[in-house]
Amino acid sequence: AQSVAQPEDQVNVAEGNPLTVKCTYSVSGNPYLFWYVQYPNRGLQFLLKYITGDNLVKGSYGFEAEFNKSQTSFHLKKPSALVSDSALYFCAVRDTGGFKTIFGAGTRLFVKA
């Protein structure tokens, strides 16, 4: 069965510092991996995805994520955090050939000025 874990409920970082939001997954086959962001009182917005190829994926707003097959991880990163990055971040996984996407519980990111 598919599953995804976001081990941190909350991440705090100072503006200008690098940020990492962690995600690990479990699927039976090859994974499709996604990151979404949710700003207050809004729906989710797509940030980036890993389908195949280069393990480092670049996405919107300067975010990137690294796919690590041996560690079954897909951590979200940004070199320099902005206060406006403060939001709820969701990692999601789908196995190839499936319709269903499984979401993690979410990690709340606080960026302090």
Added chain:
Amino acid sequence: DVKVTQSSRYLVKRTGEKVFLECVQDMDHENMFWYRQDPGLGLRLIYFSYDVKMKEKGDIPEGYSVSREKKERFSLILESASTNQTSMYLCASSLPGRAGSTEAFFGQGTRLTVV
């Protein structure tokens, strides 16, 4: 830009009422989904549809049903609302294909309170 529109941002309903949540997308997507979002639980899939008149149960279908009479519209129905169905409901759509490599586009959400 893809637009997924949910008919209400906020709803308050009474226990036992039949509740309809409507979702419309304008990008001709085959796949549509209904999730509920609860703190600490992330998003949980209620139902999805990969074609008109087709529906599949997700992980938590009990107490819900869906209708997809037209490609652009996917309705979630709470047959008899209960207080444990108080939640944020999110509709999403995506491009077709079982391959599933495409991202989902979400509506703004409906916060439903059942009293």
